[in-house]
Each structure stands twice: as C-alpha cells, then as structure tokens.
Amino acid sequence: MNFDFSDEQKLLRDVARKFLAKRCGTNVVRQVLDGDAPFDRDVWKGIVELEWPGTAVPEDYGGIGYGHVELCVLAEELGRALAPVPFSSSVYLATEALQLAGSEAQRRKYLPQLAAGEIVGTVALAEGTGAIRPSAIETSYDNGKLRGTKTPVPDGDVADLLIVAARSGESPDDVRLYLVDSTSKGVTRDSIHTIDPTRSHATVTLQDADAEPLGSGDADWTVIERLRDRAAVLLAFEQLGGADAALEMATEYAKNRYAFGRPIGSFQAIKHKLADAFILNDLARSNCYFAAWALSADADELPIAAASARIAATEAFEYIAAENIQTHGGIGFTWESDCQLYYRRSKLLALTLGGVRDWKHRLIDQLEHRTTAPLTTAGAK
Amino acid sequence: MDFSDTPKEAEFRQEAREWLDANAMRGTDTTGKFHVGGGDEEAALRNAKTWQAKKADAGFVGVHWPKACGGRELPPSFTAIYQMEESDYVVPRGFFEIGLGMCAPVMMRYATSEQVREHLPDMMRGEKVWCQLFSEPSAGSDVAGLRTSVRQEGDEWVLNGQKVWTSGAHFSDYGILVARHDPNAPKHQGLTFFFIDMKSPGIEVRRIKSIPGRSNFCEVFFNNVRIHDAQRLGEIGQGWEVAITTLMHERLAVGQASGTNFDDVLALARTAELDGRPAVEDSLVRDKLADWYVRDKGLEYGRYRMLTRLSRGEMPGPEASVGKVVSAAQVQQVAKFGMDLMGAAGIVDDARLVPAGGAFQLSFLAAPGYRIAGGSDEILRNVIAERVLGLPGDIRVDKKLPFNELPTGTA
Numbered sequence: 194m195n196f197d198f199s200d201e202q203k204l205l206r207d208v209a210r211k212f213l214a215k216r217c218g219t220n221v222v223r224q225v226l227d228g229d230a231p232f233d234r235d236v237w238k239g240i241v242e243l244e245w246p247g248t249a250v251p252e253d254y255g256g257i258g259y260g261h262v263e264l265c266v267l268a269e270e271l272g273r274a275l276a277p278v279p280f281s282s283s284v285y286l287a288t289e290a291l292q293l294a295g296s297e298a299q300r301r302k303y304l305p306q307l308a309a310g311e312i313v314g315t316v317a318l319a320e321g322t323g324a325i326r327p328s329a330i331e332t333s334y335d336n337g338k339l340r341g342t343k344t345p346v347p348d349g350d351v352a353d354l355l356i357v358a359a360r361s362g363e364s365p366d367d368v369r370l371y372l373v374d375s376t377s378k379g380v381t382r383d384s385i386h387t388i389d390p391t392r393s394h395a396t397v398t399l400q401d402a403d404a405e406p407l408g409s410g411d412a413d414w415t416v417i418e419r420l421r422d423r424a425a426v427l428l429a430f431e432q433l434g435g436a437d438a439a440l441e442m443a444t445e446y447a448k449n450r451y452a453f454g455r456p457i458g459s460f461q462a463i464k465h466k467l468a469d470a471f472i473l474n475d476l477a478r479s480n481c482y483f484a485a486w487a488l489s490a491d492a493d494e495l496p497i498a499a500a501s502a503r504i505a506a507t508e509a510f511e512y513i514a515a516e517n518i519q520t521h522g523g524i525g526f527t528w529e530s531d532c533q534l535y536y537r538r539s540k541l542l543a544l545t546l547g548g549v550r551d552w553k554h555r556l557i558d559q560l561e562h563r564t565t566a567p568l569t570t571a572g573a574k
Numbered sequence: 575m576d577f578s579d580t581p582k583e584a585e586f587r588q589e590a591r592e593w594l595d596a597n598a599m600r601g602t603d604t605t606g607k608f609h610v611g612g613g614d615e616e617a618a619l620r621n622a623k624t625w626q627a628k629k630a631d632a633g634f635v636g637v638h639w640p641k642a643c644g645g646r647e648l649p650p651s652f653t654a655i656y657q658m659e660e661s662d663y664v665v666p667r668g669f670f671e672i673g674l675g676m677c678a679p680v681m682m683r684y685a686t687s688e689q690v691r692e693h694l695p696d697m698m699r700g701e702k703v704w705c706q707l708f709s710e711p712s713a714g715s716d717v718a719g720l721r722t723s724v725r726q727e728g729d730e731w732v733l734n735g736q737k738v739w740t741s742g743a744h745f746s747d748y749g750i751l752v753a754r755h756d757p758n759a760p761k762h763q764g765l766t767f768f769f770i771d772m773k774s775p776g777i778e779v780r781r782i783k784s785i786p787g788r789s790n791f792c793e794v795f796f797n798n799v800r801i802h803d804a805q806r807l808g809e810i811g812q813g814w815e816v817a818i819t820t821l822m823h824e825r826l827a828v829g830q831a832s833g834t835n836f837d838d839v840l841a842l843a844r845t846a847e848l849d850g851r852p853a854v855e856d857s858l859v860r861d862k863l864a865d866w867y868v869r870d871k872g873l874e875y876g877r878y879r880m881l882t883r884l885s886r887g888e889m890p891g892p893e894a895s896v897g898k899v900v901s902a903a904q905v906q907q908v909a910k911f912g913m914d915l916m917g918a919a920g921i922v923d924d925a926r927l928v929p930a931g932g933a934f935q936l937s938f939l940a941a942p943g944y945r946i947a948g949g950s951d952e953i954l955r956n957v958i959a960e961r962v963l964g965l966p967g968d969i970r971v972d973k974k975l976p977f978n979e980l981p982t983g984t985a
Contacts (some may be wrong), residue, residue: 194576194578194579194580194583194878194879194881194882194885195575195578195882195885196575196576196577196578196875196879196881196882197575197879197882198575200927202575234632262575273976278703335580336612345665440963444902444963444964444965447965448964448965448966454968455969456965456966458959458965458966458969459966459967459968459969461952461955461956461964461968464955464956464959464965465952465956465958465959467745467963467965468954468958468959468962468963469955470956471893471896471958471959471962471963472899472900472958473897475872475893475896476868476869476872476873476876477897478879479871479872479873479875479876479878479879480868480871480872480875480876482575482875482878482879483871483875484773485575486575486576486577488844489575498973500864501868501871504865504868505868505869505872506869508865523695552864553860553861553864553865554857554860554864556864556867556868557854557860557863557867560840560863560867561854561877572644
C-alpha cells in the first residue's frame, strides 16, 4: 500500500511550492485584489512555462502526459498559494470536458492550445441562484446558435473558449454542452464583482452566438455530472491547500502574539480551536487522497469519493478561514491582513460547481443506489 | 496513490485470510461491539483464551515484535493488515488488547530478557491476562498527579493506594503500574514503574458500575502489597518516561471508539419514517448522514495513510489522536440522532422493542465513556495543538513544586 504521493509526485510538489512561493506570494494575490487586472499575467506565464496546464493531457494532444494525481498535487499547491490565475477553469473544467467528450477533431484543435496556455477555456453551467440542475437551465441551442445568459461564469471575461451547458430541445432535461468562441458575434461578457476578486468571474450573454455541440452532440447531463465530479476532486485539493496555509498562518500568529503576558497559543481556547482545524484538515486530506485515487483510476467510486472530498474540504477550509481571523483578533479584520484572502477564497471555492448541500444530496443519492461493492474492500485490492 | 500491497504484504494478507476462513466466521460482530462486561463473562473469557492460543500458534500475535520476544519481526504494517482482515470476522475481542498493545511493548523495552521469556509467551497465547494501572481518583487527565505510594524496603517495595478505571482488573493475572516513590520531588520526577502480580496479597478489586450499567472497569485497592525490586521497569524516578512510552503504544492498540456507526444510522433512516416518508429522504437527515459518512471515511482512509507510514517502518505519531477524538464524538452524535429518529419510542431500552436491537440506546449510554477513556477530548486536543502544531505548553504551576506542596481541591 502506498496511500500517499509517490517520491516523484512529492518532487513535483516541492518544485511547485518553491515556484509559487517565489512568484505568487500573497503580495501578488493582493495586487489582483486591489487592481483591475482579472488575473496575474506573470504567474500565469510562469505556470504555462512549467507546462502545468498540460499535466494530464496526453502527449499526442500536446500535453506532458502525467496522470491526474499529479494534477491533484498542483491543485493543492495552487490552492495553498491562492493563485490568482484561470487555471481551474481552463484545466479542471474546459480541458477535462474536451478530454471527456470532445470529438477527435475538437481535441486535436483545442487540447494543444489549452495545454500550451495559448488559450484559456472555461465551462459555463450556472444561471443565477439555485442548484445546478437541468431544470434550472434556460439557455438553449437551436440550429447552430446559442441563446441565453450564463452567470456567474468563472473566468468568463478572460476565456477564449466557452463550453456552455444549454437545452438542446423541448425537453427541460435534455441539457448538453456546446463550444463557443468567446470573440464571436453575439457573445457579450461583463465582469462581475464577487466576494473574491482574486478569481475573475463574468456574466456571459449569448444572442444567437455560433456554437457547435461538444463531441457528436451526446455530451448530455451525465457527461456534465462526470465533469463536475472530476473537477470537484481538483477543487477539493485547492481547498485543502488553502486550509493548510490558513492553519499555518493562524498557528504562527498564535505562537508569536502575546496577551496576558504569554503567547495566545498557550491558551486552550486557541489550542483547541486550532486542533479542531487540524482534525478537519486531516479528515479532508484523507478523503481527498481517496478521491485522487478514484479520479486517476476512473473508478466506479468516483461520484461518492468526489462528493466526500468536496464536503470534507469545504468544511475544513471554511472553518479555518473564519477561525484564522478570530485567532488574529482585530488585526485580522483589517484590509491589510492576509486573513481576508483565505476567507474570501474559502467561500468562493465552497460554492464553485454548487454548494455543499448539493454535494451532500448527491452523496446520499449515490450511497442509497450504489451497486458497487462497499468501499471498505478497497484495501484488499 | 494506490491500495496495492507489496508482494510480501499480499502474501501475508492471503495467509491471514485463509487462516481466518478456516478458523473463524465471517461477519459483523454485533455483540463484540460492546466488548465484555455483559452476559456470561467467564465463558466469554474461556472462549477468548482458546481463540487467542490458536491465533498465537498460527503466528498472528506479535507480528511486528522482535523474534527474540516471540514475534515474527515483520514491519508494523503487517500487524495492521492482520487487524484489517480480522475485523471482517466474528472473533472474541476485549480481553487481550491492553496486554498485547500496551503492557507487552513496555516489557520488551524495560524488562530483563529472562522476564520477557517468562511472561510474553503466556501473554501472547492468552493464558495470562494483563491490565494497565494508571488512573486514580485524583489523577485522570492529570495522570502524573497520582498518589499511590511505593516505599522501598530492602529488595522489595511496599505499595499502598488506589487505582481506578482499570479495564479488566477482575480477570487479570498481571498489571503494569506507576506509583509515587518520592512525594517530596516535583510530580513527574517522583514516579517509578513496575509490573505486578494481580493475585498478590493485599490487592482488592471491585467492579465499577458505570452509566450503561455494565462495563469491565474496576477499582483496585493496594494495602501493603509487596513487589520485588526485580519487577521494577526502568530506573527509580523514571516512571513518567516509561508511562509515556506506554501511552504512545496506546495509539496503535486503542484505535477508535466503537458503537453505532454510519451504516447503522443509514439502515435506520431507510426504515424509520418522518412525515410519512422514509427518513432518509428528509433533507436534515441527509445533511447529517453526509457529514458522518465523510468523517467515517476520513478516518478509514486516514488508517490507510497510517498503514503507508507503518509500511515504511515508521511508528504512529501524535496525529493518530485524530481517530479517537472524531470517533468518540461521532458515536455519541449518531446514537442520539438514531434515537431521535425513533420518536417517542427512542427512550425504550429493550432490545426486543426497538430497532437495531437497542444498539442506539446502548451506544448513547456508553458514549460518554469513550470521550474520556484513553485520553479525553480535551487532552487529545492539547496533544494535537502542542505536539503536532507546535503551540506552546500551558503555563504550569505544578512542574517544579514538590508534589506534596501542590494545592488540592475538594472534589
């Protein structure tokens, strides 16, 4: 049994951590928070030079042909650094969607560009408030044209390639994915202000925009669910990285901040709070590792594993992001403190691809209907 | 990131599985969940001893112990593999875990090789049962505050005082014990460690009646009990260090609280009705179920992560406390929630009248003990905060003062 990253994967993690520590400190995240740029171009350029966008793309399609566990390693580091770049949209969503359901021609056309960072892609699912489900989607496809409004679309303002979920016929359940060039006629993109300006979002309006079905037009809701499951694992690793970084920040402060003549970390009220954060992070890490295995093996357990990882990582990151501020006290509430960066990102990630309630329902649905052997047998494989 | 055994581990797992298939029944152990303390205990102990002897003869006891101590000297992961396999079978549990998991490692480290040869084989085969005598009425979480005294007289020590919460003392043949030899020294420095014969004159064992009404906890009283100096483990005054070694082994031995779990509450939620529909369709129920599933799995996959470290020959660190903190709280939450799902009948504590044979009610009554035994919620959080996160220790008023000058309360 090796229920851990391999030595090579740990090496990749070290390289990623060093690169991000050097090029993507919180000062860089803050520049995006305070400025007008939708993302940090220098960090993105470095990531592209390191070929990270092509991590899980086969060499035949212009990638470097590692597996998804390597992508999980990078996701954790990007989450830890709160990287203000369109990596998740372009890699976990658009690249994955093309690999899952793209036609051979579409994959030949787009994957090399996405892997090389020449274009940025995203997937547009949500249409306003509410759970992401077929009946909530009103954007429609008819005869090569898309019409409707998607919001919020992650990196919708910077993406070149949009993959849009839309109704393909009269039936409200018949929702499929379509490819749209964001510069084409009929596409309007308006940046929107979110709780975390370090990750860009937009409203995308489609007025008879030219579109082509993803794959042979059979990328339906089951494909969307698979895509969500796969991306959820990677987002959970970003949450895990963020949660660990926030706990380190709180721990460091608790060791060095003195009150009542002693470090505040010597008080049990602080100790137990941070111990609880460690426990949540540890449970999240274990669930994430299982999900990384399920993702890389494309195992039947993926939907259950992805939901579990998402639920655990969401709880962990939301908890420590809030308690990090509490540990800091007043200084943690100032604009100058980095506490807000974790707090903002934790909620943003918690709601990306649907909130925790959706994932809990999906998890219990899967457990009620699962036909595969219980997961406890996994150890004997 | 995989679950594959190494070829040697796979071979061992196969060996264990074949042996278990030939000697035990596969299944979930519903009675064993609540260990000993109920029913015909003597018969259960006889049964457990027979099983233990068979298991030891087959080479599944002391798997990672040195060969000189009767073990197979395999990496600790092999022990964990055997335990994983055994958990799928109904086998006697609850009699030898403390002896093998905590007493044996201390004996191997501190006893003479002659003593090891004398005692370990009997311990492994279940012929002798061992217990651990640490807690006292005035020394629970603060175990170094213990007051049981030993006084040296020539080659012997004379022991007086009282221990409490000693699991299985009433059926134990031997015990490991820490006592105070010097009340004038600061508390951690006045302690010395021994192993004792539980049948020695002057020892009186009384069962404790705890909230569930049955348990294997005991009080043990010492009245001028004589211990030979040869039974001292470690140097005079080294007792705290030896005790800490024992408690570190506890992490491997005492994994998690047992009781009603996710599977039990899911099964209940499928049959119980809320507002005319199966409870499992209720949003609030689903929300709770999801949380518990994720925690359960977090612990299970956490064990795989630990197994990975054990495979590399590492021992579990303080982070292993997570399993106990989480599982103890979860048993209590699940039990309470299961009873809520039964509505007014949730109060009925009669196996014939309520779902799951009354397991939720029994877990509800037993759960408070899990949150205290083997390191309370609070102590384990301190351990995580100080030993994993590296936060500073609390300011202590009791570290340097002579023990007999420390303030005491009235409770």
